Amino acid sequence: MCIAIPARVIKVYGLNALVERYSEQLEVSLLLLEETVAPGDYLILQARAWAVEKITAAQAREAYRLFDELFAANPPNGVNPAIWLDD
Amino acid sequence: MPGGAGEGRLQIRIEIHHGVIGKVALSSTRPLGLPAALAGRELSAALNLLPRLFSLCGMAQTVTGLTAVETALGFTPAPPQIAARHILVAAEALEQTAWQLLLEGPRCIGVTPAFERLKRLRSLIAALRPQLFPDPSWNRIGGAQLQPDQVGLAATLTAIAECLQPAIWGEPALGQPWQERRDFEDWLSRAATPAAALLRQVQDCGLANFGRCTIQPLPTFDPPRLAQRLAGDDSQTFCAQPDWEGVVHETGALARRWNEPLITALRTDHGNGLLTRWAARALESHALLAELREGLHTIVAQPGAAVGATATGAGLGVVECARGRLAHWVAVAAGRVSQYRILAPTEWNFHPDGPLTQGLIExxxxxxxxxxxxATLLVAALDPCVGFDLHVRQSPSLS
Structure with a gap:
């Protein structure tokens, strides 16, 4: 399932941006966005590489509160019992 | 943040031994436990969370959740309401199908993605919801106020078709939706679209059969049986690595188009290999547009009324969305969610014994x-809902 964790824009350079969500920094393309983007804006990403929606700071705060709560109750790492067949 | 980056990622490792793929390992850090966090919430609040939790398929998640809750409450919305919701889900699926055909697929073969087309398509699809439900709270249990702007909707669907035509199907004279094999071959040889370029490269590189395996499409669910599996003690395992009566299946565009004449013909020659998979996705774009038109017709032609029945306290919702069949199951107590389960299509297609593994091994x-x-083309054709890393290495015994 594709989780909609917002990412905060740190820097914009041309049609790309450096964004951060929680402790992770990503470089994403802005090519599919209609809106202009500036540092401090919040974006929703697809496939960790494409910004697909710009949301408000209030929406982002609400989303972070939600994900903090959900991840605290359901830690994201290692919950899928999919297996490694080698090593 | 607790636990790192959150959305997780697929790790796919392929090991080659003497020129043969000897091992395929799938691992995922996707957080499958999130639906449990809906427990204890008031029903409408839980439904409002779904599109905020899930970014790529928010409409499908919402409609599937609504259906599950309404079933639990013993309520069937009026046919136009169901048709309007289906339009939203099909439109979202069309957007994601176009994403694969115009962006991910072309990137795999080094062709510039059709960004502007995709951007325009996304804008048109975003216009559909307010043309159906002027009130943003369209996801009300039992149905929201439906006021279809028939002229506006028809114009939007026409604009969507005009947007996709030059990017996927090419000139109308080249024919679609290729019910005949020769129409497809003609399109494949002549169309100057990113989608055609992708399929041509699959064919020209000798990859038409790549990923071929014997896995079968997911059959129609028996709702009581599926509800039983989702409610059972082993539901977490079932949702992570599903089977249907002991067998792993695939779901998605190819499964939905499995018996169409062109796909049947391609399967005869190439099985469910890359050419068939990407052809099914191209066909899917046409079929989804047809579903949008049919949905609009249903809204106008079948007024109908909502139907009430006895509340059962638990309900199942099943919807075909962009990546395949999505199922939600909810148990309700005192107006709140007591249990919530989601079975997502990626769990079928990226199952350790699913079509990716079976298609690669040996x-x-x-x-x-x-x-x-x-392998990248195969993963993209199966279309996971999160990012992936693909690692290929020779067998350690050879290194």
Whole structure:
């Protein structure tokens, strides 16, 4: 399932941006966005590489509160019992 | 943040031994436990969370959740309401199908993605919801106020078709939706679209059969049986690595188009290999547009009324969305969610014994340099809902 964790824009350079969500920094393309983007804006990403929606700071705060709560109750790492067949 | 980056990622490892793929390992850090966090919430609040939790398929998640809750409450919305919701889900699926055909697929073969087309398509699809439900709270249990702007909707669907035509199907004279094999071959040889370029490269690189395996499409669910599996003590395992009566299946565009004449013909020659998979996705774009038109017709032609029945306290919702069949199951107590389960299509297609693994294992690699390219095309055709990393290595015994 594709989780909609917002990412905060740190820097914009041309049609790309450096964004951060929680402790992770990503470089994403802005090519599919209609809106202009500036540092401090919040974006929703697809496939960790494409910004697909710009949301408000209030929406982002609400989303972070939600994900903090959900991840605290359901830690994201290692919950899928999919297996490694080698090593 | 607790636990790192959150959305997780697929790790796919392929090990080659004497020119043959000897091992395929899938691992995922996707957080499958999130639906449990809906427990204890008031029903409407839980439904409002779904599109905020899930970014790529928010409409499908919402409609599937609504259906599950309404079933639990013993309520069937009026046919136009159901048709309007289906339009939203099909439109979202069309957007994601176009994403694969115009962006991910072309990137795999080094062709510039059709960004502007995709951007325009996304804008048109975003216009549909307010043309159906002027009130943003369209996801009300039992149905929201439906005021279809028939002229506006028809114009939007026409604009969507005009947007996709030059990017996927090419000139109308080239024919679609290719019910006949020769129409498809003609399109494949002549169309100057990113989608056609993708399929041509699959064919020209000798990859038409790549990923071929014997896995079958997911059959129609027996709702009581599926509800039983989702409610059972082993539901977490079932949702992570599902089977249907002991067998792993695939779901998605190819499964939905499995028996269409063109796909049947392609399967005869190439099985469910890359050419068939990407052809099914191209066909899917046409079929989804047809579903949008049919949905609009249903809204106008079948007024109908909502139907009430006895509340059962638990309900199942099943919807075909962009990546395949999505199921939600909810148990309700005192107006709140007591249990919530989601079975997502990616769990079928990226199951350790699913179509990716089966399609790769024991494949002989004629040109080792091609394996990364071919496997990436196969993953993209199966379309996971999160990012992935693909690692290819020779067997340690050879290194």
């Amino acid at each position: 494949t002989r690699i004629g040109q080792p340099a091609l394996i990364q390219h071919a």
